[in-house]
Amino acid sequence: MSEKLPGFIPKDILPPYIGAxxxxxxxxxxxxxxxxxxxxSVGVAVLDGMGGMYNATLAAxxxxxxxxxxxxxxxxxLPNEFLEDHVIKILTDANNAVLNLPQNTENNMGATAAxxxxxxxxxxxxxxxxITIGWAGDVRVYITDNWHLKHATIDHRSSIQNLARTTHEKxxxxxxxxxxxNNPKLQLTxxxxxxxxxxxxITEYIGNPDFQAEVNxxxxxxxxxxxxxxxxVTDNLTVPxxxxxxxxxxxxxxxxxxxxxxxxxxxxxxxxxxxxxxxxCIITDTLPVEIRRGKIRNPEIAIRxxxxxxxxxxxxxxxxxxxxxxxxxxxxxxKDLIRKLYMDPSRIPLGMITYGAGLRIKVCQILDIPxx
Numbered sequence: 252m253s254e255k256l257p258g259f260i261p262k263d264i265l266p267p268y269i270g271a272x273x274x275x276x277x278x279x280x281x282x283x284x285x286x287x288x289x290x291x292s293v294g295v296a297v298l299d300g301m302g303g304m305y306n307a308t309l310a311a312x313x314x315x316x317x318x319x320x321x322x323x324x325x326x327x328x329l330p331n332e333f334l335e336d337h338v339i340k341i342l343t344d345a346n347n348a349v350l351n352l353p354q355n356t357e358n359n360m361g362a363t364a365a366x367x368x369x370x371x372x373x374x375x376x377x378x379x380x381x382i383t384i385g386w387a388g389d390v391r392v393y394i395t396d397n398w399h400l401k402h403a404t405i406d407h408r409s410s411i412q413n414l415a416r417t418t419h420e421k422x423x424x425x426x427x428x429x430x431x432x433n434n435p436k437l438q439l440t441x442x443x444x445x446x447x448x449x450x451x452x453i454t455e456y457i458g459n460p461d462f463q464a465e466v467n468x469x470x471x472x473x474x475x476x477x478x479x480x481x482x483x484v485t486d487n488l489t490v491p492x493x494x495x496x497x498x499x500x501x502x503x504x505x506x507x508x509x510x511x512x513x514x515x516x517x518x519x520x521x522x523x524x525x526x527x528x529x530x531x532c533i534i535t536d537t538l539p540v541e542i543r544r545g546k547i548r549n550p551e552i553a554i555r556x557x558x559x560x561x562x563x564x565x566x567x568x569x570x571x572x573x574x575x576x577x578x579x580x581x582x583x584x585x586k587d588l589i590r591k592l593y594m595d596p597s598r599i600p601l602g603m604i605t606y607g608a609g610l611r612i613k614v615c616q617i618l619d620i621p622x623x
Contacts, residue, residue, distance in 0.1 A: 265291065270501065270506035271531075271532070271534075272510045272531070272532055273286075273510060274510045274531075276483070283529050284299060284300030284311055285297070285298065285299050285483065286312055286314075286362075288315050290323055293325050294368040295477075296315070296364060296365065298314050299362060299364070299390055300312075301456060302528075304359050307361070309360065310355075310361055313348050314348060314458075317345040317348040318342075318344075318364075321344060329368075330370065331381050335383055337368060338366055339464050341366055342386075349362065350458060358458070361453075361456040361457060364388065365479050368383045380473075383468045384403055385464045385466045386464065388456045389485070390480070391404055392478070393490075393493070394478070395475050395476040395477075403467060403469050407456075408451075429447050430490045431491070432489065433492070478497070478532065478534050479532070481530060482526075483513055484510065484532055486525075487526060488509070488512060489524070492516075497509065502536065506534045
């Protein structure tokens with residue numbers, strides 16, 4: 252969770268396909284009410300303590316601890332049909348944990364949240380896979396689509412719900428227009444602008460006695476990224492600014508860049524789209540096919556079939572997890588490994604920035620694998 256490495260890129264505790272970062276409110280730097288959770292191969296979550304309620308930090312941390320413990324007990328690669336029930340139970344248990352806090356004597360503690368669980372499309376795992384999202388409040392989930400971000404969640408904000416009472420589609424359209432506007436007063440209708448200005452009323456949250464989570468299962472393609480952000484990001488950054496902030500960066504650096512940009516704009520007092528708040532971001536790739544299946548049938552084929560750096564490192568981690576450090580790789584596989592490592596120099600440890608015969612030995616030493 253966020254207290255492990257507050258405000259830093261958590262390279263040492265997360266695999267390369269997950270990046271997470273959080274920074275506290277610049278006007279209150281000693282109390283971060285946001286929490287992130289990441290359990291590799293199972294799921295990720297972002298929670299935001301509700302500042303207008305009692306002890307928001309404790310509410311977010313309690314809910315986050317509950318979610319993390321459940322995710323740690325879950326096996327990776329569960330079939331899609333089970334995940335919606337799982338995500339509802341996860342959020343319901345987190346809700347009950349906050350309601351049962353001794354400090355919560357008047358049911359006045361709460362946090363918003365979004366949880367994303369990885370799963371495979373069991374009918375054709377090579378073609379696509381899916382994520383199941385559960386959320387309550389205004390922690391938002393985006394999915395990248397080339398140079399666009401698709402909204403995978405709709406905020407539980409009364410301003411949007413009152414403006415578009417009829418369908419989720421209309422609510423999503425309004426949320427997207429507001430999210431695109433860098434000059435809301437000029438770019439939005441009067442009703443949309445009013446929704447933008449009164450977006451602080453949350454209609455669903457963890458800690459609600461009448462809690463009811465919303466769930467969405469979405470198909471995602473290899474190469475797409477899932478982005479989860481607290482409102483400290485979405486209230487300060489437009490969608491184009493988020494896209495620009497992640498472009499060309501690995502997930503860890505992109506997440507850190509997003510929260511840094513959000514904090515920067517939060518302090519621009521002449522900017523209408525600004526709110527001083529904690530900012531948190533998790534960026535994760537879709538899971539590689541072999542990780543989704545939960546097993547490696549042929550380590551060398553699995554390595555050669557990887558298309559991205561995230562897939563490569565995930566497969567290597569899975570091989571180690573299943574078979575330990577004693578898997579022996581052929582020269583051809585090691586050659587392919589070296590080539591893929593050099594496709595993304597940011598992934599190569601400093602000691603490997605050399606050419607020649609010693610490189611293959613260094614690859615084996617750094618990845619802790621025997622050489623033939």
